[in-house]
Amino acid sequence: MITMLARGALAAALLSLAVPVQAHTTLETQQAPIASTYKAVLRVGHGCEGAPTLKLRVRIPEGVINVKPMPKPGWEMETVKAPYAKASDYYGTAMSEGVREIVWTGKLLDEHYDEFVFRAYLTDSLKPDTMLYIPVVQECSGGKADRWIEIPAEGKSADDYQYPAPGLKLLPAKATH
Numbered sequence: 001m002i003t004m005l006a007r008g009a010l011a012a013a014l015l016s017l018a019v020p021v022q023a024h025t026t027l028e029t030q031q032a033p034i035a036s037t038y039k040a041v042l043r044v045g046h047g048c049e050g051a052p053t054l055k056l057r058v059r060i061p062e063g064v065i066n067v068k069p070m071p072k073p074g075w076e077m078e079t080v081k082a083p084y085a086k087a088s089d090y091y092g093t094a095m096s097e098g099v100r101e102i103v104w105t106g107k108l109l110d111e112h113y114d115e116f117v118f119r120a121y122l123t124d125s126l127k128p129d130t131m132l133y134i135p136v137v138q139e140c141s142g143g144k145a146d147r148w149i150e151i152p153a154e155g156k157s158a159d160d161y162q163y164p165a166p167g168l169k170l171l172p173a174k175a176t177h
Contacts, residue, residue, distance in 0.1 A: 025056075025136045025148045027166045028115070035124040035173035040134065041117050042166060047110035048140035055139040056116055058102045059149075063126040066090050067099035070117040075106030088123045128172040133165035 028041035047053045060067050062085050071077050080101035087096040108114050126132060135149040150161040158164035 024146065025138060025166055027134070027168055030167065031169035031171055032122060033171040033174050034122045034126045034128055036122055037119060038122050038168070039117065039119050040168075041115050042134075042136060044108060044114050044116065044138065046113075047108065048138060048144035048146045050110050051140035051142050051144045052110055053108040053138050053140050054105065055137075056104045057137040057139070058116070058118070059135045060100050060102070060120070061132055061134060063088075063123045063132070064120045065095050065098050065123055066119075066121040067102070068119045069099070069102045069104075070119075072104060072106065072114075072116065075104045077105075078103045086125070088125060090121055090123075122170065124173060126170050128170050130170050132168045132170055134168065135165045 024045045026043050026045075028043055029039070032038040042056070042058065044053060044056065065084065065088050067079075069077055069079060079099045080103070081097060082100040083097045084095065087094045089095075102116075102118055104116055122132075131152075133151045135147075135151075138146040138148065140146070146163060148163050148165050150158075150164050152158055152160060152164065158167055
């Protein structure tokens with residue numbers, strides 16, 4: 001016979017399994033076609049263990065070019081440019097280097113929410129019907145950090161990780177007439 005305490009513990013354990021792990025830095029739009037422009041809106045829902053966010057670093061994956069971050073009032077923004085692994089065509093212009101990292105520096109209290117935006121072109125070198133992950137490091141006061149950089153291994157999903165990178169489902173390119 002199961003005691004009331006054991007029954008309560010069992011119910012709590014089952015409930016915790018039913019609630020999926022939520023990535024706290026996510027993309028607002030979670031799918032987009034390749035060979036098109038994509039507006040990435042990164043949503044930051046809290047700080048690190050109660051500490052305010054002071055810096056957000058976004059690493060731009062291969063196959064994503066012509067990155068243009070949106071300035072945020074009250075935040076400083078810098079970009080790190082570097083060569084791409086291979087040159088890509090952007091509407092007739094060969095692009096061999098560009099923004100590879102975006103860094104916003106400011107202050108976002110743990111009890112507040114904010115969005116960080118950039119626009120980019122998803123090249124046709126990316127494969128449709130796959131996931132593209134955008135690693136993000138959230139640096140907070142007191143030396144705390146949440147590193148949203150875990151990329152699921154084959155057969156796994158973001159729900160299997162504590163700190164999954166925000167993911168974008170890549171769709172086939174839109175047909176042109």
